[in-house]
Amino acid sequence: MPSWLNRSQLVLVAALLAAGLAQFFSNHLDSYVLSVAMGVGINIVLASSLNLINGFTGQFSLGHAGFMAVGAYTSAVLTGKLAAQLNPIFGGHVYLLFPFALVVGGLVAAVAGGLVGAPSLRLKGDYLAIVTLGFGEIIKVIFQNVEYVGGAKGLNAIPDYSNLFWVFGTTAITVYTVWALLNSTYGRGFLAVADDEISAEAMGLNTTRYKMVAFVVGAFFAGIAGGLFAHLNNYINPSGFDFNKSIEIVVMVILGGMGRHTGVILSAILLTVLTELLRQFGDYRMVIYSLLLIVLMILRPQGLMVWPFKNPLWFYLKAYWPFRMLARRPTS
Amino acid sequence: MSATGLQLNKVTIRFGGLTAVSEVSATVRPGELAGLIGPNGAGKTTVFNLITGVYSPTEGAIEFAGRAITGLRPFEITARGIARTFQNIRLFGSLTVFDNVRVAFHLHLRQGPGQSLSRGPTFHHEERELTERTRELLEIFKLDRVRDEPARSLPYGDQRRLEIVRALATQPELLLLDEPAAGMNPAEKVELMKLIQFIQERYKLAILLVEHDMKVVMGICQRIHVLEYGRKIAEGTPAQVRENPAVIAAYLGYDPENGPTK
Ligand SMILES: Nc1ncnc2c1ncn2[C@@H]1O[C@H](COP(=O)(O)OP(=O)(O)OP(=O)(O)O)[C@@H](O)[C@H]1O
Ligand SMILES: [Mg+2]
Numbered sequence: 001m002p003s004w005l006n007r008s009q010l011v012l013v014a015a016l017l018a019a020g021l022a023q024f025f026s027n028h029l030d031s032y033v034l035s036v037a038m039g040v041g042i043n044i045v046l047a048s049s050l051n052l053i054n055g056f057t058g059q060f061s062l063g064h065a066g067f068m069a070v071g072a073y074t075s076a077v078l079t080g081k082l083a084a085q086l087n088p089i090f091g092g093h094v095y096l097l098f099p100f101a102l103v104v105g106g107l108v109a110a111v112a113g114g115l116v117g118a119p120s121l122r123l124k125g126d127y128l129a130i131v132t133l134g135f136g137e138i139i140k141v142i143f144q145n146v147e148y149v150g151g152a153k154g155l156n157a158i159p160d161y162s163n164l165f166w167v168f169g170t171t172a173i174t175v176y177t178v179w180a181l182l183n184s185t186y187g188r189g190f191l192a193v194a195d196d197e198i199s200a201e202a203m204g205l206n207t208t209r210y211k212m213v214a215f216v217v218g219a220f221f222a223g224i225a226g227g228l229f230a231h232l233n234n235y236i237n238p239s240g241f242d243f244n245k246s247i248e249i250v251v252m253v254i255l256g257g258m259g260r261h262t263g264v265i266l267s268a269i270l271l272t273v274l275t276e277l278l279r280q281f282g283d284y285r286m287v288i289y290s291l292l293l294i295v296l297m298i299l300r301p302q303g304l305m306v307w308p309f310k311n312p313l314w315f316y317l318k319a320y321w322p323f324r325m326l327a328r329r330p331t332s
Numbered sequence: 333m334s335a336t337g338l339q340l341n342k343v344t345i346r347f348g349g350l351t352a353v354s355e356v357s358a359t360v361r362p363g364e365l366a367g368l369i370g371p372n373g374a375g376k377t378t379v380f381n382l383i384t385g386v387y388s389p390t391e392g393a394i395e396f397a398g399r400a401i402t403g404l405r406p407f408e409i410t411a412r413g414i415a416r417t418f419q420n421i422r423l424f425g426s427l428t429v430f431d432n433v434r435v436a437f438h439l440h441l442r443q444g445p446g447q448s449l450s451r452g453p454t455f456h457h458e459e460r461e462l463t464e465r466t467r468e469l470l471e472i473f474k475l476d477r478v479r480d481e482p483a484r485s486l487p488y489g490d491q492r493r494l495e496i497v498r499a500l501a502t503q504p505e506l507l508l509l510d511e512p513a514a515g516m517n518p519a520e521k522v523e524l525m526k527l528i529q530f531i532q533e534r535y536k537l538a539i540l541l542v543e544h545d546m547k548v549v550m551g552i553c554q555r556i557h558v559l560e561y562g563r564k565i566a567e568g569t570p571a572q573v574r575e576n577p578a579v580i581a582a583y584l585g586y587d588p589e590n591g592p593t594k
Contacts, residue, residue, distance in 0.1 A: 006451050177449060184448035184455070185462050188435040192424045199422035201406035202384060202415070204439035204502050213445055 008180060015172035023165035034164070038232050040272045041167035042225050045174045047252040047268040048261070049221035052178050054250065055259030057214040058194025063116060063132030064222050064249045066139040069241035070112050071105035071223025072230040073149055076158045078104060079231065081148075098161040102170070102227040109223025110216045112139075117215040121208055136246055143238040154237025155230075162232035170228060174221045179261055181217070190214060194259070255296060336398045337361040337538060338414070338506055343382055343392035352378045354562040355392070360506060365532055365539045367549040367570075370559035371582060376542045377419050379559070380508050384416050385409045396506070411439050415504035417495040419511050419542070425484035429475055429494055432483050433466045436501035469497050473527065488515050493524070500531065506538045513543060521545065525552050546583075550574065558582070 005013065026034060046064060053061045078086060078101035090096045112135075120131040144152045181187050192200045193210045200207050230236045252271050256264030274292065278285040338360040345353045353375045360366045368376050381387045383394060385406040393402045401409050424432050447455045470476040473493045478486060483494060492512055499507055509528070513521040525548055532539050543549050549556060550570040558566040558573060560582040566573055573579055 006456070009451065180449050180451065181445060182448075184443060184451075185434050185437060185459060186441055186443050186445065187448050188427065188431045189438060191427055191431070192435045195424040195426055196422050198386065198406075199418065199424070200435075202386075202410060202418075202422075203436040203498060204407050204410035205435070206405075206407050217445075 008176065008183075012172055012176040015176075016169050019165045019168035019172060022168060023163050026164050035232065036273070036276050038162055038164065038167045038228070039276070040269050041164075041171045042228050042232070043249075043252065043268040043272045044171045044265050045221055045225040045228070046249045047256065047264050048174050048178050049218045049225070050249050051253050051256070051259065051261075051264045052181070052190070053214045053218040054253050055256075055264065056178075056182055056194060057190045057211055059121070059211055059214065060126070060129040061132045061215070061218070062129050062243070062246045062250065063135045064218070065241040065243070065245035066132070066136035067109040067113055067219040067222035068226035068229065068245070069136075069139050069143060069236075069238070070109040070219075071102075071226030072236050072241070073105075073143060073155070073226075074108045074223070075101035075105035075227030076155050076230045076236060077149065079159055079161065080155065080157070098166065098231065102166070102224050105227040106220040106223040109226065110220035112223075113216045113219025114212065117212050121211040121215060133243065133246070136241070136243060140238045140242055143241075150237070152238060154235060154240075156235045158230050158234045158236065160231060160234050162228050167228050167232070170221075170224055174224075175261070175265065177217065177221070191259070251293065255293070336395065337364070338383065338540075339395040340379075340383070341393045341395070343379075343389045343394060345378060345382060345387055346390045352562050353382065353389075353559075356559070356562075356564045358557050358564065358567065360538050360540050362505065362538050363532075363536055365529070365541065365552060365554050367553035367556040368540055368542045368559065369544075369546075369549055369556060373561075374559040375562040376559055377510055378562075380416055380510055380540075380542070383409070383508060384414060407439075410502055410504075413503075413505035414508065415499035415502045415506075416508040417492070417499050417510055417512055419514065421488075421491050421495060423483040423491055423494060423498070426482055428480050429470065429483055429486070430466055430479040432494060432498050433469060433501050434462050436498045437462055437465070439502055466501070469500055472531070473497050489520055492516070493527075496528075496531075500535065503535075504537065506540065507532075509539060509541045509543075511542050511544065513545065513548065521548060528552070 029037075046068065050061065050064045053059050075098075079097055083097060086097060086100070087094055090100070116132065116135045120128055123131060143149055149155055182190060189200065189205050189210050192203070192205060193207050197207050200210075226241075248271075252268045253264055255271065256267035275285075275289065278288055281288055336359075338358075340356055340358045342355045342357055343353060344351065344355050356375075356379065368379065370376055378387070382389055383401075385401070385404050385408070388403055393400055395401065396409075396412055396414060399412070401412055401414075404412075424435065427435065441458070443455055443458055467476060467479075470479055473496065475490060475494055475497060478490065483491065486494065492514070496507075496509065496512060512528070513524050516524060528539065528541070529552055531537065541549065541553060550573075553570060556566075556568065556570055556573045557564060558576070558579050560578075565578045565582060566576045568576070
């Protein structure tokens, strides 16, 4: 183990290599399976980044689809309309255009996050939810009215740059970022803000700053997820990033147990696959989906993976590695 | 802290029609153990909230170490060297005992979000150092054996002591303790007061203590400030305050347990 990498970073590098390998062998995979797998990865990015805001820091944002839209449109414009101007910058390395577009999309979303957060993070609970909800709607209306990006019709013919490497590479980086951010003395401050803002301030924590960091980092990854989504679907339109999309991500976080790393990842996987499986039911899809959610919330109101499991088998299993990770308390 | 310590100059706060604190002036000198007493609703907690920036005074000014702190945000005041505990315990309930304390080292951290991500050698060095200092503080208050328990699962007395440990981690020069012994039995109370005197000497703290038990307050405080209905009615050494007719009148028939302070 190189001395400049510690264990968690080694896991990250391993995950990136795995994503690369998966991409290398991906031509053996069915294209439908591939696209579902990438949908899963994108939703893990969305859910984990929202978990930083709503779960760990205890804020209630309903704006995630809005940040996703900002990233999606920004990156799609960069790889589409502006590609001809940008490509010379990369010399012969045209493949760099996509990661560049993703990162710029993320940064623009992060700036949007900062602009929305600065005035509204002083608000609490429901008020923040309303402001971020309003932001999401405003973003939608803006894109609907800008002809440059296709107005209500949206943008199509976006190149299909998203692949297993970019999607799962991003997933790994997002999960690492949220994990590493929280697992430090500095990072425990996010949880402290969620627990009690008044005493967090009394202990010298600038609570507004913490909320801002969570918000901006969360928006950044939502923006990147938007870029991946755009280059997976090849088509985006404003109503794809509406209120329902935000709710979908919020549901993943709640079902995963608000502020649990593993639980939220699992619930993102579960809900994405479930949505796919339900496609065959056509119009009844949303009815069944809602019913399943209700049942799940009744069975596990504290979230999918939240401790303790009652099953005695678990008592023995949790002593062993991958289970041991699940059994840990929220963030350590 | 410079020689001036904490100074309240005619501090007043009104909540609508109610004047909770009215033209209170007081000084807490560096290294002094002072008491703040008064009947229920006298405004003691409100004075703490004014000092720590939870409320801004309607009128008057507050100075610490020779600089005005009126109008600063609470975390800025903590950064100036004033820490507090809460009468109605406000720990980070879902965090472990250990995390409750280490998070309070925040003001002295070299790390931020960047270092949490890069996790270089200095980051690990700092984390080890903080673990050691946290352990030390927890040991003084005999809380090290519960370090991995969530704070909300602790017994009441432990929670109160954890509040003090957490405040100490901010490395204050002035510590405000709001009824730290509330709900403890007499033996625990005596032990806690010894501990408070110990940390005062060890960390060279000034302490302002709110406590209803007159025996305790008279026993350890060097100087006592008395509030009634938001006004300051007396100030002096324990002996002076005990003899003060206004104080006796304020307390007569007020607390059946302690009776008049005579
Ligand atoms: N935020 C507020 N809004 C309105 N009134 C308040 C507020 N905070 C305190 N008060 C009032 O100010 C007065 C003083 O309250 P405070 O809590 O400071 O008393 P106290 O001396 O700490 O009493 P106790 O011994 O019961 O703790 C009370 O009448 C209280 O109701
Ligand atoms: Mg009080």
